[in-house]
Amino acid sequence: MLGKISAILECSRVFSLPMTIMSWLVVFTYSALFSGNILNGILALIGICFAHLVTNILDDYFDYKHLIKQAGFNKREYLKNTQKTKCRYLIMKRISVRELLTIAGVYALIAVLTGAYLFIKCGIGVLYFASIGAIIAISYSFLSKIKLSELAVALAYGPALFGGVYYVMTKAYSKEVFLLSIPSMLITVILLYIHTVMDYEFDRHEGKKTVANSFEKPSDSLIILKWLMIAAYIFLPFLCVFDILDWQVFLVYLTIPLAVDLYKSMDEFTVSADSIPVHKWYHFPMENLMGAPGFMIRIYQARNLMIYFSIFLALAIILGTL
Numbered sequence: 001m002l003g004k005i006s007a008i009l010e011c012s013r014v015f016s017l018p019m020t021i022m023s024w025l026v027v028f029t030y031s032a033l034f035s036g037n038i039l040n041g042i043l044a045l046i047g048i049c050f051a052h053l054v055t056n057i058l059d060d061y062f063d064y065k066h067l068i069k070q071a072g073f074n075k076r077e078y079l080k081n082t083q084k085t086k087c088r089y090l091i092m093k094r095i096s097v098r099e100l101l102t103i104a105g106v107y108a109l110i111a112v113l114t115g116a117y118l119f120i121k122c123g124i125g126v127l128y129f130a131s132i133g134a135i136i137a138i139s140y141s142f143l144s145k146i147k148l149s150e151l152a153v154a155l156a157y158g159p160a161l162f163g164g165v166y167y168v169m170t171k172a173y174s175k176e177v178f179l180l181s182i183p184s185m186l187i188t189v190i191l192l193y194i195h196t197v198m199d200y201e202f203d204r205h206e207g208k209k210t211v212a213n214s215f216e217k218p219s220d221s222l223i224i225l226k227w228l229m230i231a232a233y234i235f236l237p238f239l240c241v242f243d244i245l246d247w248q249v250f251l252v253y254l255t256i257p258l259a260v261d262l263y264k265s266m267d268e269f270t271v272s273a274d275s276i277p278v279h280k281w282y283h284f285p286m287e288n289l290m291g292a293p294g295f296m297i298r299i300y301q302a303r304n305l306m307i308y309f310s311i312f313l314a315l316a317i318i319l320g321t322l
Helices: 002-012 014-032 038-069 075-081 097-122 125-143 149-170 175-198 200-206 218-241 247-271 293-319
Strands: none
Touching: 002 038, 002 097, 014 038, 014 149, 014 175, 014 293, 038 097, 038 125, 038 149, 097 125, 097 149, 125 149, 149 175, 175 200, 175 218, 175 247, 175 293, 200 218, 218 247, 247 293
């Protein structure tokens, strides 16, 4: 029983949920200060989280179907080279395809029922934002093969999530919310991007075309990571310029050392994929390394950067109203 639960958590990639929860926290805090409906905001979080889990499962499912159709597919070699979080549970038969689709169906049902309730309570705007999320969830696996995964995540965690949560809490649209989403969205895209940098060779072998593997070598692809980081921090003062937040937004700059640390860690990875970053106290939390410490520590570094970035941004929103 515990083994099955562990497999379900693995196939759902539950460790990635904080990126959704933290993005939601920023816009929830902002919306609540505009007398937003707290209950609707919490229900939106539930729906968005389950939509996220569906996307993770469908991504693995379509990747798995693509893999087993390949004439030269070798199960033993694949298990030797692949990251712990991609399709292993299917290939090792810890979960069957039928069970996987059943789990996806349950997650999707919860997301749809939550969305339906919010649609009845809040209006047609829910349908607009939910449709964007649904299209991305269904097409993400395909988009990730044609260099559009970063764009998909940017849309999902920018205008769709921020605009949708603000709408269900206030029953209004806001251009300020879309601007507020930009730095948070960029930090979230960074998490995806470092994943594709570390999957550089693997994705090339599988025929996936990503932004990262369009460069001649992995080290060259770090230029995109560098500019994503710079853009996220440079945009923060503009939230003051546009009178969305106040000077407290500079609190987010306290996370810059984490960003620098992540970049150095990725630079080491491009030199030696087997290198394992030193696990420092401020890297917390780092839970299950899944037998792939070099990979998972860097994923957690990026995820935790996003967590702390979002917490400080939410705190800046609160302090700006005092």
